[in-house]
Amino acid sequence: MEGHTQTQTHTQKEKEKNSRSGPHTRLIDAMIEYEKGCPHRVGHFLKVYGYAKTIGELEGLEADERFVLETAALVHDIGIKPSLEKYGASDGSYQELEGPAAARATLEALGFDAPVVDRVCWLVGHHHSYADIDGRDHQILIEADFLVNIHEGEMGGTAIRSVRDKIFKTKAGRRFLETIYGHLLEG
Ligand SMILES: [Fe+2]
Numbered sequence: 001m002e003g004h005t006q007t008q009t010h011t012q013k014e015k016e017k018n019s020r021s022g023p024h025t026r027l028i029d030a031m032i033e034y035e036k037g038c039p040h041r042v043g044h045f046l047k048v049y050g051y052a053k054t055i056g057e058l059e060g061l062e063a064d065e066r067f068v069l070e071t072a073a074l075v076h077d078i079g080i081k082p083s084l085e086k087y088g089a090s091d092g093s094y095q096e097l098e099g100p101a102a103a104r105a106t107l108e109a110l111g112f113d114a115p116v117v118d119r120v121c122w123l124v125g126h127h128h129s130y131a132d133i134d135g136r137d138h139q140i141l142i143e144a145d146f147l148v149n150i151h152e153g154e155m156g157g158t159a160i161r162s163v164r165d166k167i168f169k170t171k172a173g174r175r176f177l178e179t180i181y182g183h184l185l186e187g
């Protein structure tokens with residue numbers, strides 16, 4: 001009887017915990033710890049996540065696809081830290097090399113399902129590969145990253161126009177780019 005009560009209590013605690021924090025909240029928590037001492041990278045992944053989530057919903061992606069996209073947005077730059085440690089540089093190619101293993105370790109530790117982990121790791125390993133965009137999750141992840149990087153990298157009008165014309169494909173992503181950076185596009 002006592003054991004039964006303990007089991008019930010344990011289950012209730014689990015339920016309470018799960019109702020307070022979903023998988024992405026727990027992942028944000030883990031990523032803030034991973035990027036401790038680096039407010040720029042914390043701010044960056046939170047901004048990319050916000051754009052990716054919003055574009056994914058506006059573009060009508062299915063729930064499973066949105067879940068993968070949002071997960072990938074949170075960990076897309078996870079390879080920067082190991083790249084800096086190993087090579088002293090964080091070029092896109094190093095990130096794509098180091099990112100997937102770091103993403104897999106983080107997501108598996110949090111109990112994400114294997115198919116989600118596999119696709120997210122692929123996206124992490126290809127988020128600087130603009131020539132072969134494969135899937136709406138990949139397209140939107142890249143657009144969301146650019147929406148943030150244009151500002152953080154202080155890109156000028158010519159570069160922004162080139163990115164818009166060559167890379168942006170979704171209606172919502174293009175609209176956001178033109179709404180947010182319209183004053184620079186004209187210059
Ligand atoms: Fe990024």
